[in-house]
Amino acid sequence: MLNVLSCITHEHDLRLVALSAFICALGCITTVVLLSRARVSSRARQHRWTGFAAVVFGCSVWSLHFVAMLAFMPGQQIAYGLNLTVLSVVIASGGALAAFLVWQGRFPQPVRVALGGTLLGLAITGMHYAGVAAMTFTGFLIFNWDYVAASVVISIGFATLALIRANLLERVSRRFEVAFWLALGICGLHFTGMTAITVAPGMAELNAGTVLGTTTLAVVVGSVSVAILIASLAATFVEHYMSQRALQDLKRMRLLGNLAQEVLLIHSNGVVFEVNSAGERLFKAPASEIIGRPLLSLFAQDSAPLLVRRERFSSQEQPPEEVIFQAADGTQVPVELSSQSIDYLGRPATAVALRDLTARRQDEARILHLARHDALTNLPNRHAFLERLDIALDNAAQHRERIAIAYIDLDRFKPINDLHGHAAGDALLVQVSKRILAELQSSDTLARIGGDEFTMILTSEPQPEKASNVVARIVDALRRPFHIEGHRLEIGASVGIAIYPDDGAAPDTLLRAADVAMYRVKQEGRGGLRFFESSMNTQLHARLQLEQELIGAIERDELLLHYQPLVNGITGEVETFEALIRWQHPQRGLVPPAEFIPLAEETGLIDAIGRWVIETACRDAAGWEQPWRVSVNVSPSQFHHSDICGIVATALRVNQLDPARVVVEVTEGVLIDDATKAVATLNRLRDLGIRIALDDFGTGYSSLSYLQLFRFDKFKIDKSFVRRLGQSEDALTLTRTIVNLGHNLGLHVTAEGVETQAQLEILQALGCDQIQGYLVARPAPMGSFMELDRARTVAQFSKLPPRLSA
Numbered sequence: 101m102l103n104v105l106s107c108i109t110h111e112h113d114l115r116l117v118a119l120s121a122f123i124c125a126l127g128c129i130t131t132v133v134l135l136s137r138a139r140v141s142s143r144a145r146q147h148r149w150t151g152f153a154a155v156v157f158g159c160s161v162w163s164l165h166f167v168a169m170l171a172f173m174p175g176q177q178i179a180y181g182l183n184l185t186v187l188s189v190v191i192a193s194g195g196a197l198a199a200f201l202v203w204q205g206r207f208p209q210p211v212r213v214a215l216g217g218t219l220l221g222l223a224i225t226g227m228h229y230a231g232v233a234a235m236t237f238t239g240f241l242i243f244n245w246d247y248v249a250a251s252v253v254i255s256i257g258f259a260t261l262a263l264i265r266a267n268l269l270e271r272v273s274r275r276f277e278v279a280f281w282l283a284l285g286i287c288g289l290h291f292t293g294m295t296a297i298t299v300a301p302g303m304a305e306l307n308a309g310t311v312l313g314t315t316t317l318a319v320v321v322g323s324v325s326v327a328i329l330i331a332s333l334a335a336t337f338v339e340h341y342m343s344q345r346a347l348q349d350l351k352r353m354r355l356l357g358n359l360a361q362e363v364l365l366i367h368s369n370g371v372v373f374e375v376n377s378a379g380e381r382l383f384k385a386p387a388s389e390i391i392g393r394p395l396l397s398l399f400a401q402d403s404a405p406l407l408v409r410r411e412r413f414s415s416q417e418q419p420p421e422e423v424i425f426q427a428a429d430g431t432q433v434p435v436e437l438s439s440q441s442i443d444y445l446g447r448p449a450t451a452v453a454l455r456d457l458t459a460r461r462q463d464e465a466r467i468l469h470l471a472r473h474d475a476l477t478n479l480p481n482r483h484a485f486l487e488r489l490d491i492a493l494d495n496a497a498q499h500r501e502r503i504a505i506a507y508i509d510l511d512r513f514k515p516i517n518d519l520h521g522h523a524a525g526d527a528l529l530v531q532v533s534k535r536i537l538a539e540l541q542s543s544d545t546l547a548r549i550g551g552d553e554f555t556m557i558l559t560s561e562p563q564p565e566k567a568s569n570v571v572a573r574i575v576d577a578l579r580r581p582f583h584i585e586g587h588r589l590e591i592g593a594s595v596g597i598a599i600y601p602d603d604g605a606a607p608d609t610l611l612r613a614a615d616v617a618m619y620r621v622k623q624e625g626r627g628g629l630r631f632f633e634s635s636m637n638t639q640l641h642a643r644l645q646l647e648q649e650l651i652g653a654i655e656r657d658e659l660l661l662h663y664q665p666l667v668n669g670i671t672g673e674v675e676t677f678e679a680l681i682r683w684q685h686p687q688r689g690l691v692p693p694a695e696f697i698p699l700a701e702e703t704g705l706i707d708a709i710g711r712w713v714i715e716t717a718c719r720d721a722a723g724w725e726q727p728w729r730v731s732v733n734v735s736p737s738q739f740h741h742s743d744i745c746g747i748v749a750t751a752l753r754v755n756q757l758d759p760a761r762v763v764v765e766v767t768e769g770v771l772i773d774d775a776t777k778a779v780a781t782l783n784r785l786r787d788l789g790i791r792i793a794l795d796d797f798g799t800g801y802s803s804l805s806y807l808q809l810f811r812f813d814k815f816k817i818d819k820s821f822v823r824r825l826g827q828s829e830d831a832l833t834l835t836r837t838i839v840n841l842g843h844n845l846g847l848h849v850t851a852e853g854v855e856t857q858a859q860l861e862i863l864q865a866l867g868c869d870q871i872q873g874y875l876v877a878r879p880a881p882m883g884s885f886m887e888l889d890r891a892r893t894v895a896q897f898s899k900l901p902p903r904l905s906a
């Protein structure tokens with residue numbers, strides 16, 4: 101280093117050294133400006149600007165060299181061989197061109213920089229030593245090869261450094277920096293190279309061919325320097341002009357870009373150099389933090405292969421694709437990416453548009469959730485339940501485990517829904533689901549698959565013990581009263597349970613088994629749980645068969661009516677005959693109504709059967725020798741679904757029957773189902789002139805409120821109360837209360853199911869108006885009552901004068 105400095109200070113004219121350094125610096129800055137212009141130009145123009153930059157650079161190196169040579173050994177008379185002198189400028193410019201093209205090429209960054217830097221360094225070196233070789237003077241040159249090697253290393257090193265730093269030439273400070281490294285490379289090489297030379301006096305052979313004298317050279321170098329100066333001024337002017345235009349274009353594009361809702365990024369060779377404000381919002385950081393970043397760093401790692409592939413085929417049209425954008429704070433955002441190769445401000449680049457898919461994804465998730473969940477309770481629906489059941493069964497099969505499938509049906513839900521309105525019903529269902537969930541573990545599944553039907557998958561071991569405990573707790577929980585809209589509502593639950601694999605392997609089989617078990621609970625009086633038993637299937641099949649057989653029962657004339665008398669509570673005189681249906685089954689014999697009326701209600705067959713009962717009973721009554729009343733049962737579903745008023749009116753008209761001889765018996769279920777509509781229908785029936793009785797009084801749970809809704813002609817105390825008369829003090833108190841209540845409301849009271857003399861006497865003492873029961877007579881074909889032992893019946897009663905009641 102000291103030797104180099106001493107070479108500069110002792111062996112050179114310092115004024116010319118300073119001039120050479122100035123020319124070199126000017127040339128380097130001009131080169132950098134031209135290179136930066138080349139970078140933002142289209143491919144055709146890029147080559148032109150690059151060529152221009154290479155020529156300016158080559159001339160700068162050349163000028164520096166020869167001005168510095170003029171400054172070297174000012175005492176010596178030196179001439180320069182023309183050929184080598186020209187060759188030296190060709191080496192410098194040609195080498196620089198090769199270096200710049202490599203650096204701008206499509207190789208990976210390290211390759212571009214290393215290869216470009218080496219070529220540029222060699223161009224400077226080649227020019228220098230060709231220039232040295234062109235020297236012609238009296239003496240010899242002795243080379244110190246260490247310095248020669250050092251000069252080569254210096255030129256390649258600084259040239260490479262310059263190209264490394266030339267990645268962001270948009271910044272003015274960076275341009276100066278790059279120009280500085282280039283100039284250092286050139287000057288470093290030249291003066292180290294000159295230090296490597298020792299001039300030995302002596303007679304050397306003069307170069308053959310044309311030579312340039314010092315004066316000629318000075319003129320040429322001066323001309324070249326002036327040319328560099330002009331090129332520099334021109335480049336500065338062009339740059340300024342272009343920058344202004346680019347700035348305006350940029351402003352306009354940024355304005356448009358910022359108006360866009362989509363994120364717009366522009367990158368070149370994978371480095372972002374433009375982003376709009378939507379991009380700042382998505383990235384959650386200012387543009388300054390995005391610009392200069394590798395494009396890939398803005399996306400999740402998984403998205404990198406897709407981005408690389410798109411970039412590779414950027415010239416082809418590609419459909420939008422979904423990738424994951426990664427914001428500055430690490431949050432990942434799904435985006436739809438479209439990209440397009442563009443010429444951005446005269447520079448080849450790729451425009452990337454990103455559409456935030458978060459809202460769309462949320463909408464899709466919401467729609468998917470709605471499609472798989474019950475909107476009211478937010479529980480999985482039937483579809484989702486079946487999917488989960490499939491998975492649960494697969495798991496259970498793999499691990500050889502047992503799981504339980506439960507079917508829950510709420511008791512008394514429909515009446516509550518109808519009486520208190522759907523809002524109350526909905527609120528009740530929500531509370532029900534919460535109570536059930538409170539008893540379940542996170543691994544269990546609860547779904548709502550119908551109005552008041554829920555299903556569960558219980559996966560925790562051991563089964564069936566676990567299911568038994570959990571379901572028992574659920575039944576208890578649902579038995580506790582609910583408080584909704586100021587009402588105290590009591591429901592219950594009937595639950596059937598099936599166990600995998602004991603009761604089946606397929607989802608359908610298991611669900612049906614649980615359903616069958618649940619149905620059994622309903623049959624047994626509701627409010628409890630039953631595990632499936634294979635015998636239940638047999639019963640289910642029997643029930644299905646019965647249903648099939650019932651369909652044609654009317655046409656086959658298999659239905660018939662038995663009658664049971666209702667006698668005066670004081671005299672024992674027959675007042676009314678209640679029509680009670682029977683099914684004369686060809687194989688089963690006489691089937692009681694309890695076995696087929698519920699089935700008929702469920703299947704809708706009750707409409708036809710009920711019509712048949714009314715028509716037959718009216719026809720029978722019209723033919724009786726005495727004007728006894730006839731009483732018919734109308735079930736709730738028949739009451740609501742058929743035109744009961746029309747049917748009764750027609751039967752009365754067809755049979756010329758006095759309406760006062762007909763009693764319609766309904767249960768409070770009729771009122772529960774739709775009180776307003778039911779009361780209207782009851783009033784229309786009353787308008788026909790018939791009587792209306794409330795059957796099974798006392799078995800419901802809010803009978804008193806129903807009595808206020810419609811003024812019945814009478815009510816019938818259910819046989820469950822009568823049966824306990826004489827056995828418990830409570831039954832007596834209750835029956836007395838009911839009878840008094842009826843009388844206070846101005847109603848007649850009938851006691852049904854009277855089997856013993858003791859019961860009769862108590863009921864008589866309580867003032868019951870009418871008696872029905874086996875004690876008087878069992879239901880039987882009407883013919884048998886023609887010979888009814890009137891004397892025996894009447895003898896059981898007191899001899900008080902008869903009172904007519906309904």
Ligand SMILES: Nc1nc2c(ncn2[C@@H]2O[C@@H]3COP(=O)(O)O[C@H]4[C@@H](O)[C@H](n5cnc6c(=O)[nH]c(N)nc65)O[C@@H]4COP(=O)(O)O[C@H]3[C@H]2O)c(=O)[nH]1
Binds near residue numbers: 680681692819874
């Ligand atoms: N243990 C006992 N039972 C007595 C006594 N006295 C009468 N019974 C029975 O009590 C039931 C009275 O009818 P219900 O309460 O309306 O109860 C009826 C009624 O709800 C329904 N039903 C019968 N016929 C029809 C009909 O034509 N249409 C509709 N919708 N339902 C009917 O089937 C139910 C049962 O009818 P049945 O089996 O005929 O049963 C009859 C009758 O045989 C007694 O002293 N002891």
